[in-house]
Amino acid sequence: MHTLITPADLAALLVVGPAPRILDVRWKLGGPPGRTEFRRGHLPGAVYVDLDTELAGHGEPTDGRHPLPAPDDLQAAARGWGLNDGDTVVVYDDLGNMSSARAWWLLRNAGVRDVRLLDGGLGAWRADGLPVVEGEEPVTPGSVTLGFGALPTLDADAAAALAQDGVLLDARAAERYRGDSEPIDPRAGHIPGAVNAPTGGNLDADGRFLPAAELRARFEALGVRAWPGADAAAGRVGELASAGAPASPVGTTSGAADGDETEAGPDASGGAAAVPDAGFDVGVYCGSGVTAAHEAVALTLAGFAPALYPGSWSQWSNMPDRPVATGDAPGH
Structure with a gap:
């Protein structure tokens, strides 16, 4: 695909x-x-x-x-x-x-x-010298039938656990990750344990995505690995999406990437489940779940299976009981 x-x-x-x-x-x-x-x-x-x-x-x-x-x-x-x-x-x-x-x-x-x-x-x-048109034309309505839940997602609890026991990428600019500035959300900083990976690093000087090998090298340098099962999932996310396969959430973390209902929340001993069992390789978030989708695209191009935290920093920073880290280090 x-x-x-x-x-x-x-x-x-x-x-x-x-x-x-x-x-x-x-x-x-x-x-x-x-x-x-x-x-x-x-x-x-x-x-x-x-x-x-x-x-x-x-x-x-x-x-x-x-x-x-x-x-x-x-x-x-x-x-x-x-x-x-x-x-x-x-x-x-x-x-x-x-x-x-x-x-x-x-x-x-x-x-x-x-x-x-x-x-x-x-x-x-x-x-490329291709044409553009002005104005706005009326649209004939379509009849598409959509599903929901074919791709993995994280809730705040799952994001917190993944930042400690796996890899959670923060796609925002470095100054927002560090907490030097916060233009819109109530607290500045990042989720403890998250690694900064600004989305601008996914593109070349012309705004095109880097080649897959370069993207893979970038994310591997940040600690992202393709886990057994999830590695195959990276190539199967499109198949699941095209089938409209629903995924049962874990917290709200979906196991759709390997097609099975899997637990990525706390295990019986109270610890976080191992990332290889989660059905994805890495989690991503940003300010509000918009540019994190760009990171998800880049990870997909690189051959990884990403899970999106839709609430992202705008949700996390509005929860007073959630800890905040500042500075360049992940701050576990």
Whole structure:
């Protein structure tokens, strides 16, 4: 299953067909409205997707800033984008796929068979001299049926345990990880034991994903390993997603990566379960579960099976009983 598509390949697909459903997911924290930018110029046939209202739920601060949308809400939104069963979907933005990766992850988690990121995003499309169009066209609603739970997720308890007994990556910028600055959440720092891996390190100077071998070397240097069972899962995550295979959560940690219901929470002795039994190799979080999806894409390209902590720092920092580490060190 392909994860990326180049501008040239997408342009050819638009000519020879069948045309994929293209989703424009431009969004920036505190930036201009993405829909305004969309109307000024977007890929032919693209539909705008609002990350805040369509790719996230809404709840209490302890749910995080961008909790996962309810399955029925995501299905209604996807039908509004014109998505039908069996469609190929291409997602893009104008910031190295930092926001469109959220759509990729949600649709794969919902069982959509073929979801790809436009490598390099809108910038790469323009750099290749390919056309953009202005305005916004009406969309014929689709009839897609979505599932839920095909990819592994973590709740706060599982993230805390993984940071101590496995590898939990913090995808935020180094200054936020260290606690030097915190522009939006109530506390500064990181989950004790988490390792910093800013998402910018996944891309080259042109905003394209690094080659798989370079990504793998990057994550291995941070301690990520492919565990037996989970190693095969890295290649099977797409199969599970395409089948819409539901996964029973552990806490809310899913065992979908190996297709079995597995426990990754506390074991009978009160300790954390061993990572090799969890059905994934590594956990990822960010500020609110958006750019962590970008890290999940990079890990998938590198051949690892990642689990996403959707609540991320915006949830953790709103829980007064959760410890916080600061500085460059993980701080177990």
